[in-house]
Structure formats: C-alpha cells, structure tokens
Amino acid sequence: MAFIETDIKGPVATLWLNRPEVKNALNETMIDQLTEAIQSIGKRNDIRVVIVRGRGDGFCAGADLNYMQKLGNQGFDENVSDARKLATLYESLASLALPVIAYVHNYAMGGANGIVAAADISIAVEGCCFAFSETRLGLVPGVISPFVLRKAQHGAVRDWMLTGRTFYADEAHSASLIQYIEPLSAPENVLNNVVQHLLNAAPAAIAACKSLIDDMLILLDEPEQAKRLSAEYIARARASADGQAGLQSFLEKRKPSWYYQWTSNKENP
Numbered sequence: 501m502a503f504i505e506t507d508i509k510g511p512v513a514t515l516w517l518n519r520p521e522v523k524n525a526l527n528e529t530m531i532d533q534l535t536e537a538i539q540s541i542g543k544r545n546d547i548r549v550v551i552v553r554g555r556g557d558g559f560c561a562g563a564d565l566n567y568m569q570k571l572g573n574q575g576f577d578e579n580v581s582d583a584r585k586l587a588t589l590y591e592s593l594a595s596l597a598l599p600v601i602a603y604v605h606n607y608a609m610g611g612a613n614g615i616v617a618a619a620d621i622s623i624a625v626e627g628c629c630f631a632f633s634e635t636r637l638g639l640v641p642g643v644i645s646p647f648v649l650r651k652a653q654h655g656a657v658r659d660w661m662l663t664g665r666t667f668y669a670d671e672a673h674s675a676s677l678i679q680y681i682e683p684l685s686a687p688e689n690v691l692n693n694v695v696q697h698l699l700n701a702a703p704a705a706i707a708a709c710k711s712l713i714d715d716m717l718i719l720l721d722e723p724e725q726a727k728r729l730s731a732e733y734i735a736r737a738r739a740s741a742d743g744q745a746g747l748q749s750f751l752e753k754r755k756p757s758w759y760y761q762w763t764s765n766k767e768n769p
Contacts, residue, residue, distance in 0.1 A: 503530040504537050505555075511548035511760055512695060513541050520556025525564035526611055528582070531589050538592040548706075548760070549698050551601045551691070552593075552615055559602075562610025562633070586611065587643045593618035594647060597707035599698045603691055604628050604678070613677070614644035617651045620710065622678040623690055624669040630677070636664040650717065652677040692762060699760040702742040708733060 505516040515537050517524040524530075541547050554560050571579055593600055593615065602619035604612075607629050616622045616630075624630075632648075634641045641648070641661050648657055656675035660667060672678045682690040698706065712733045719726040737743045742758070749756040 501529075502533070503527075504533040506537055506541070508547070510762070511546060511699065512551065512762070513547045513549070514551040514553060515541075517552070517554040517560055520554075522564060523558055523561035523607075524554045524556065524612075525561045525567075526586075527564040527567040528585070530564075531585055535585070535589045535592050538589075538596060542592075542596050542598070547598060548703050549601065549695055550596065550598050551603055551695070552619065553603045554605065558606035559604040559608045559628075560612035560615065561607065562612050565637075568639075583643050586614070590614045590618040590644065590647050597710065598703075599706055599710070601691070601694060603682075609633055610641070611644055613641075614647055616677060617644065617647040621680070621694055623680045623682050623694065624672060624678045625682045625687075626669060626684045628669045628672075629666050630660075630668070630672050631664060631666045632661045633664045635662065648677070696762045699758075699762050702746055702756065702758050704740065704742045705737060705746075708737060 503517070503519050505518050507514040507516065515534065517530070517534070519525060519527075519530060538550070541550060571582055574582075599621065600619040602616045602622040603625075604616060604622065605625040605628060608616050608624075609631050610633050613630060613632060632641045632644075645661070648661075652672075653675040656671075656677075659665075669678065669681045673681055680690045680694065682688065712730065715729055716726055719729065742756075746756050
C-alpha cells in the first residue's frame with residue numbers, strides 16, 4: 501500500500517503522508533517509503549521545490565504507537581537500528597539540495613515535528629497545534645532533537661520537550677519552529693507565495709545557499725574558517741553561469757531564464 505503519494509505539478513513535487521485513518525502516524529513502512537520518495541526526487545533534474553503535506557484531518561500524529569510498542573519488546577540493537585532509519589528520513593529531508601516546505605494543518609505531534617524542523621521552510625495553518633509528547637509516554641524525543649534544536653529557539657525547545665505540553669502556531673512561529681502562519685481566511689495563499697519566491701531564485705544558487713548555511717552553522721565558533729569558506733562560496737557563485745546570467749538579466753531589466761510562473765496549488769487534503 502502506498503503510504504506516501506507523490507504529486508508532480510511542473511517543477512513542484514508534493515509528498516503526501518497518506519495514512520489518514522490513523523492520523524498519518526509513522527510506521528516502519530511509511531518511514532521507508534517517505535525516505536525513498538525524497539531520495540528519488542533528489543535524483544531528478546526537473547524538480548525545484550518539494551512540499552510535504554498530510555492527507556485527512558491533520559498533518560501527522562507522530563509515531564504509530566502500536567509500532568513503538570512492538571519495538572519496545574525488541575532488543576537494544578534492534579531499537580538503535582530502527583531509530584537510525586528515522587534519523588535517515590529527517591537527514592534526507594534536511595540535506596536535499598532542493599528547498600523543502602512542510603505544510604502543516606491541524607496538528608503535528610511527536611516525530612512529525614522532525615519533518616517540520618528538517619524542512620527549510622515550515623508553514624502552519626492558523627490554529628494548528630504542536631506537541632513533543634514523548635515524555636508523557638515515558639519516552640524522549642531522541643532522533644528529532646538535533647533537527648529541532650538547529651531550527652527553533654533553545655529555551656522554547658527545552659520547555660516543549662520537558663513538559664510535553666500542547667502549543668499552537670503562534671508560539672511555534674515566535675520560536676522559529678515554523679516560519680509562516682497560513683490564515684484560515686485565505687487558504688494556501690502563503691504556500692503559493694513561498695513557492696513562487698523559491699521559483700524566482702536560481703536552482704543552483706538555492707542548493708549552494710543551503711550548503712552555505714549548514715557550513716556556517718558548523719563554523720560559528722571558528723570565524724577565520726568561516727571567513728575563508730564564505731569568500732569561496734561567493735567567488736564560485738559570481739563566476740558561475742547562473743551568477744553571470746542573473747546579473748545580466750537584472751541589468752537588462754528582464755526575468756532570468758530560470759523564472760517559472762507558479763499557478764495555484766490549492767488542494768483538499
């Protein structure tokens with residue numbers, strides 16, 4: 501059964517979490533299918549933006565608790581191996597050269613927030629709720645923690661993870677777990693605007709910029725290395741075909757060759 505559906509429209513790929521009968525809860529098969537879908541898209545040269553969404557009444561309820569209970573009856577090594585598969589999923593999203601948008605409606609619980617955090621840009625529909633509920637189940641948010649800590653404010657993350665409490669889109673936004681809130685009065689307008697902004701940018705420049713950001717985060721405490729490496733990034737970009745073409749199109753007051761006019765992607769989950 502396809503727990504992940506891939507919908508391609510022009511240069512935009514939407515990956516749908518497709519277990520609505522269990523609130524898109526993640527099990528082993530779904531984790532494998534989503535990882536494979538991400539890696540497959542990464543090998544294509546016709547896709548420029550990736551969106552992850554959920555079918556049904558919400559984005560994702562986190563890990564399937566039956567699946568988690570079954571793992572609890574297995575040995576330590578088996579549990580470590582399984583956890584590493586989930587880490588590979590999040591890392592596949594975070595390291596994709598393409599920009600990734602997580603579009604969240606109604607709820608994102610537990611491990612779903614790993615997807616939210618691994619995405620480059622996360623958008624939550626107004627009123628959406630979030631929770632790192634693991635401690636309330638006697639667990640810890642282990643695999644998702646490095647991705648969440650890279651993205652959101654550390655003080656807020658400590659609060660959310662220790663208490664396991666529910667919080668809402670406005671709080672998630674203020675602490676940078678999400679970047680935009682989609683008003684209920686204008687469904688998918690924010691999503692489509694963000695997609696258009698990404699399609700205005702050169703694909704190679706976006707890929708290089710993602711790499712630049714990751715490298716600079718690693719080198720925050722090494723300013724000399726950061727200075728050297730950042731200078732190399734801009735030097736390569738200036739001399740690149742896209743860099744030259746982009747500057748020329750700007751001077752000539754015309755759109756660059758990579759510009760793509762995006763049409764509405766409004767969907768009913």
